[in-house]
Amino acid sequence: MNRCIIQGRFIFLITIIFFLQHYSSIVFAQPEKSLSEKSESSEKRYERAILWGERFYQLHLNTLALKQFDKAHKIKPGAYFPTYRSNQLKIKLHQPKNTNLGFMVFDFNKPGILISALILVILFSFTSMVTALTIVLVNRNHMILAEKRKQHLREEYQTMLVNFLFAKDINEELIQKIRRIASTNINRRILIDQMIDLSITLTGLEKERLKELYLALKLDQDSNKKALAKKWHIKAKGFRELAFMNIHSANSEIINCLSSKNDVLRMEAQFAMVRLNPDNSFGFLDFLQKRFTLWEQLNVYETITFHHLELPNFEKWLQSDNDSVVMFSLRMISVFKQISAYNSMLSLLEHTNPEIRNQTIQVFGNLKIIESLPHLKRIYKNETYSNCMTIVSAMGKMPDNSMLSFLKLVLDKEDDVQLQIEAAKAINKMGEEGSVALTKLLNSDYKNYQIIIKHVLDKRIS
């Protein structure tokens, strides 16, 4: 393959050299004698004209060649060769244009189709480039100006809204001014954005006044329109606006979107539902078919904490068919310390999904439910490696001396060093009894635990 390429390149190079040699010999070949001599005889001038005429002729520069031959003919009117060539060239010049593309012959005096096409392409490209550049520049300028105008409006509205909210009495003049501003769509959009921004920051009386203004300006209609729009991103924006301003008019549409295939829209619908349905904020979990992604879970958790929402009893979703809902409920039980869900969680230790079992074990550890220890001990031998690790780690989080013999057994019988380390750590957390047990094991000749126990007892390693 490489050899072929090298051969090909070589042939190409040779061809180029050949053409260069050929044309350079034609164009740049020096005349036999200097042309700068002032006193030239008519013979020399004749020869020179013939020489250049021939060169131009070979290069198909027919008009130039004709001039040279005419010149030669004037010097020697009787000479046969210039007359012959002149006649030949005159005939050629009156013939139709040469369009021999294969040989790439161009008559620059009378451009052929190819030349014309090339000129057109160049002109078109240049014009397109200039047009595109102009459009880009104009557009960019327009965008900068629009952004500046928006920024100016934002600042103006911010001041107006803040003035309105913190005024002692209702300022009718200001309301009328805001009403006038809110007469165009763009202004209304900016005004809504600013109001949402404020509603995120404020609570109490000011937030109530903000909502009153929002309703008075009929901005809720705009948000409703957005919520009912076909485009998902407009819909999502509408949901968010309604959720922040606590408007319930599009709840049915929001419920419809709870099972949307679009992840963002579904998440916005969940967020809106949590905010807008205080009696059943988490009702959407009852019929959530899709996977409740970690990102969605995080958003819902943020909404709960940010808006101080009333917490439901997450226990009721522990038996959900949707595993991701069960996982979320377990996480929330752990975060909000809903220990009352213990009995329902116990049944999850037999769940078919190892991830749910793992999460349940973690929750037991986090909530320090000592009653779960015998159950953890019972399931240990049939569990996956990852779950075994979580069990031993959970035992370390809720140290209880009743588990000492079990943990010693893990340390003794398990071949995996990580499990042994976790078991030793759990023993170490059992206070004095644990430390004594570890020291005994350290000095024991029965098996060499020295490296593991020394590692666990090393205070530099936490």
Added chain:
Amino acid sequence: MKILVCEDDTMTLKALEHRLKKEGYTVITAADGKKAAEILSTDTDIDLLLTDLHMPMLGGLELISLVRSNFKSNLPIIMLTRVGLEETVLHAFELGADDYITKPFNPDELALRIKRLLIKNKV
């Protein structure tokens, strides 16, 4: 009484400025911690610092630390934080913050906290 409000969100900054002016305070604003530090280094009459925790250039925690070590060791500082940042709040208290309020905040509550802290500092 002069209060320095440091907050990167313009809307919140305006709301705070307006509300505190309504209470009769002189309000100086800064959009980031760096500007606030510059103001604190030149203006010695500031009676209270109200600062957001998350800001560009110089964050709220760094600003608190800077104030306590370089400028006024007894300047009352109130933090504005989001809910769920308990660890950050604890860290801020360790650095020397006096009080905190979570966003979204009730402006009346904030005004009362400021008043209480200023009286306490005066005493």
